[in-house]
Amino acid sequence: MDKTKVSKKINDVSPSFCLAKWLQVTIDLVNGTTHSCHHPKRHHIPVEGLEDNPSQLHNTHFKKQQRKLMLEGVRPPECVYCWNIEDTPGEHYSDRFIKSSDDWAWPYLDEVKKRDWQDDIKPTYVEVMFDNTCNLSCSYCLAEVSSSIYGEMEKHGPYSVRASDHRMIQGPLKRYSQEENPYIKAFWKWLPELKNDLEVLRVTGGEPLLAKETNELLEVLQKIDFKKLSLSINTNLCLPDKILDTFIEKSKNILKTxxxxxxxxxxxxDTYGxxxxxxxxxxxxxxxxxxxKRFCEELPNGRVIIMCTYNVLSIVGFKKLLEEVLELKKSYGNLVLDLSYLRDPEYLKASMSCSSLKSIAEDDLHWMKQHQTDDGDGYSSHEVNKFARIVNWMKDSSNKKEMSNIRGDFFSFINEFDKRYNSSFLETFPEMKEFYILAKKNKFLQTF
Ligand code: SF4
Ligand code: SF4
Incomplete structure (x- = not known):
């Protein structure tokens, strides 16, 4: 789609308008939160009225206020992910344009334009979390999303960083049992209402393949026609074969019917090895x-998308991951690389790295461009552009004093993380020794 045409039509509605605020939603049914799109912080879904109007899982009063701001041409502060990209020098297309031009959004532009900001609207893209049970403890993830991190924070408490609530427990592991959870009940009631409109349903976690509701969903989808639907499931893929066998079998059946x-x-x-x-x-x-490889082979009619949340620890090994993915692409036409940048916590974001690390990212982008092809064997222009956006964003210089504080937090976090997980940052990332020393110096200059 012509990017100039898209950005003009979107900006004609208003310079802060974005279809994702209306049509895309991520709902955490465990903690009862929602956000549109997934970049802004989550906000609470009131239980009151949910039984009668389950669309409240998406159409909260808070979200309607953000839509109102967008229609008035005001940038909602919660969408800073996009404003950062749009404010970097040069011509850049933020997710506001990328998402708005997606197949689940663009055809609905005129319909959304006709609606009042106060109206309830059916989303065309729903991302849902049924359960926060997870077998992994990723460095940038949160206690409310992963039961493993919940266990870590319960045992060790907060990290000694300035935003000490990061990764911390915000409430009980589960406010409701899965059976009594009003958000899950509302979701099952709401889902059939979306069958004619839903273009994407994405199940996230926790680890979705450990949630019994994921299996229930696969069964529902064998019974009800969702003709426009692309079903997407997130997984960390580090699970016993038995779980993957069942999941592959059910997925094959759905595709068959x-x-x-x-x-x-x-x-x-997020990087290699x-x-x-x-x-x-x-x-x-x-x-x-x-x-x-197994999924690419066993579900040739489905796509496997490797999501990479590019962060400061991705940089030094990233080229090897790019090489590995390129080799896989030569064997599997259904494999895609999707890149986004980590914004939170800020002490792991790639943009706070030093100039020598940033130049590695630039070299990797150059290498990726050399392997860009349109025949499916190499990286597509879409994949390359996503990385180019990240590298551009990394170049953007920020307030030096603030950067020093952020690096100080990186030093505190890494040392504590190593203690908790019995790992060694310097042994794992010898190429980052210089940056580690810089972060250590910054730690001692840190201002609170
Ligand atoms: S403006 Fe950006 S952050 Fe906000 S909803 Fe759209 S894509 Fe998401
Ligand atoms: S696998 Fe996903 S849910 Fe689990 S800790 Fe990692 S990011 Fe969080």
Whole structure:
């Protein structure tokens, strides 16, 4: 789609308008929170009125206020992810345009324009979390999302960083039992109402393949026609074969009955090998790659999307991951690389790295461009552009004093993380020794 045309039509509605605020939603049914899109912070869904109007899982009063701001041309502060990209020098397309031009959004532009900001609207893209049970403890993840991290924080308490509530427990592990949970009940009631409109349903976690509701969903989708639907399931792929066998079997059945349009498996890794295992504690990199190949082979009609949340620990090993994915792409036409940048916690974000680390990212982008092809064997322009956006964002210089504080937090976090998980940052990332020393110096200059 012509990017200039898209941005003009979107900006004609208002310079802060974004279809994702209306049509895309991420709902955490365990903690009762919602956000649109997934970049802004989550906010609470009131239980009152939910039984009568389950669309409140998406259409909260708070979200309607953000839609109102967008229609008035005011930038909602919660969408800073996009404003950061749009404010970097040069011409850049933020997710506001990328998401708005997606297949689940663009055809609905005129319909959304006709609606009042106060109206309830049916989303076309729903991401849902049924359960927070997770076997991994990724460095950037939160106690409310992963039961393993919940256990870590319960045992050790907060990290000594300035935002000490990061990763911390915000409430009980589960406010409701899965059976009594009003948000899960509302979701099952609401889901059939979406059958004609839903283009994407994405199940996230926790680890979704450990949630019984994921299996229930697969059964529902064998019975009700969701003709436009692309079903997407997130998984860390580090699970026993028995769980994967059942899941693959059910997924094959759904594709066979043609009750949905397509199937995508989203799997996560942020860099290569041992360094990836350091970022995502509990990840077994070799098992991950083995299972990527297995899904590509066993579900040839589905796509496997490797999601990479690019962060400061991704940088030094990233080229090897790019090389590995390129090799896999040559064998499997259904494999895609999807890149986003980590914003939170800020002490792990790639933009606070030093100039020598940033130049590695630039070299990797150059290498990726050299392997860009349109025949499916190399990286697509979409994949390359996503990395180019990240590298551009990393170049953006920020307040030096603030950067020094953030690096000081990095030093505190890494040392504590190593103690908790019996790991060694310097042994795993010898290439980052210089940056580690810089962060140590910054720690001693840190101002609170
Ligand atoms: S403006 Fe950006 S952050 Fe906000 S909803 Fe749209 S895509 Fe998401
Ligand atoms: S696998 Fe997902 S839910 Fe589990 S800790 Fe990692 S990011 Fe969080």
């Amino acid at each position: 043609k009750k949905i349009k397509s199937f995508d498996l989203f799997v996560s890794v 041992k360094q990836a295992e350091y970022i995502r504690k509990g990840l077994d990199y070799d098992l991950f790659i083995k299972n990527v």
